[in-house]
Amino acid sequence: MGLGAYVAVSAALFGLGIVTIISRRNIIYILMGIEMILNAANINFVAFNRFGLTEAGSLEGKMFAVFTIILAAAEAAVALAIVLNVFHLFDSIKPSEADLLRE
Amino acid sequence: MDQKALQRAFYGALAVLTLFAFGAGLVKAGGEGAAFALFAVMTLGGGLVCVWERSIVRSAFALMSTFSGVAGVFVLLESDFLAMAQILIYVGGILALILFAVMLTPPDMEERRLPRVLAALVAVGAGVSWIGWQVAQTAEWLVTSRPLDGTAAEVAGTFGANADRIGVAFLAPDQYVVAFELAAVLLTVALVAAVYIARRKRTDIEPQTGEGVS
Numbered sequence: 273m274g275l276g277a278y279v280a281v282s283a284a285l286f287g288l289g290i291v292t293i294i295s296r297r298n299i300i301y302i303l304m305g306i307e308m309i310l311n312a313a314n315i316n317f318v319a320f321n322r323f324g325l326t327e328a329g330s331l332e333g334k335m336f337a338v339f340t341i342i343l344a345a346a347e348a349a350v351a352l353a354i355v356l357n358v359f360h361l362f363d364s365i366k367p368s369e370a371d372l373l374r375e
Numbered sequence: 376m377d378q379k380a381l382q383r384a385f386y387g388a389l390a391v392l393t394l395f396a397f398g399a400g401l402v403k404a405g406g407e408g409a410a411f412a413l414f415a416v417m418t419l420g421g422g423l424v425c426v427w428e429r430s431i432v433r434s435a436f437a438l439m440s441t442f443s444g445v446a447g448v449f450v451l452l453e454s455d456f457l458a459m460a461q462i463l464i465y466v467g468g469i470l471a472l473i474l475f476a477v478m479l480t481p482p483d484m485e486e487r488r489l490p491r492v493l494a495a496l497v498a499v500g501a502g503v504s505w506i507g508w509q510v511a512q513t514a515e516w517l518v519t520s521r522p523l524d525g526t527a528a529e530v531a532g533t534f535g536a537n538a539d540r541i542g543v544a545f546l547a548p549d550q551y552v553v554a555f556e557l558a559a560v561l562l563t564v565a566l567v568a569a570v571y572i573a574r575r576k577r578t579d580i581e582p583q584t585g586e587g588v589s
Contacts, residue, residue: 275516276511277411277415278448278452280507281415281418281419281448283503283506283507284419284422284503285418285419285422285441285445286503287499287500287502287503288419288422288423288425288426289422290495290499290503291426291492291495291496291499292422292425292426294495294499295426295488295491295492295494295495295496296426296486296487296492297486298431298483298486300431300473300476300477300480301425301431301434303473303476304425304434304435304438304473307438307442307465307469308422308425308438308441311418311441311442311445311465314445314449314457314461315445315448315449318448318449318452318454318457319452321452321454322452322453322454324516331540331541331544334454334456334457334537334541335541335544335545335551337454337457338457338460338541339554339558341457341460341461341464341465342558342561342562343558343561344464344465344469345464345468345469345562346561346562346565346566347565348468348469348472348473349472349565349566349569350565350568350569350572352472352473352475352476352569352573353568353569353570353572353573354572355476355480356476356479356480356572356573357572357573359479359480360575365480366486
């Protein structure tokens, strides 16, 4: 299995994340799509770290992936708190319903 | 076609595709190919089910398959530490958070519109494959073909002690210590902020039930 196979899986996962975001009308689905996209980016980081022109034991891509996971965890916690608040305010979790700033 | 037949057709096609991918991987690259095909199918099939399903709980559990598949891909890419972190944080943490949000909000079974899902699948699939084709045509990647089974010393140095070396790199002053501490601060701030945003205001609680208990 070469680099191409991993990059293909990553691209397909990224596409599925985009599809989830644009085709579902629900904030929680949008969060799921974002998680998929971050996972796709992580696969790319680690695959290029493994197959790219790096030294045998290099860690750069893996460290980037670790930091991406940390950011994803922080993002998920805050985003879900926001989802609960939006539901509390608007009685709905459709993103099109949260339109307080629209005149 | 009614809903049930559609559901059966979708899962049938998914099962056939899984078997096909597994067989193709086994024939093309032996055991590693079969493992790769298994994890790729777990990843992409989970994502596909997540897009397809009407029930958001099933979507959330399909996401578990996606995250575990990504962890398997990490194992194939010789990053054992990342695979464990993926399972601990994504499957154990983020998925539980998503399930909490699912259970605290009302279900909406009519929200999925099949035409929109299919149109998005076709459009995004075409876009991603076009870009991938262009990249494959033009990019020249400098790629090493390090074999998985290198010399014994290399295997011991790169594979066995992965978590060790990541831990040292986190705290070595000339490597990632600043980013590591910043990540710790970020996580603290994010958790406190999440608690602050999600808590119920004192004015929301009825006077007879809540005496400042929040």
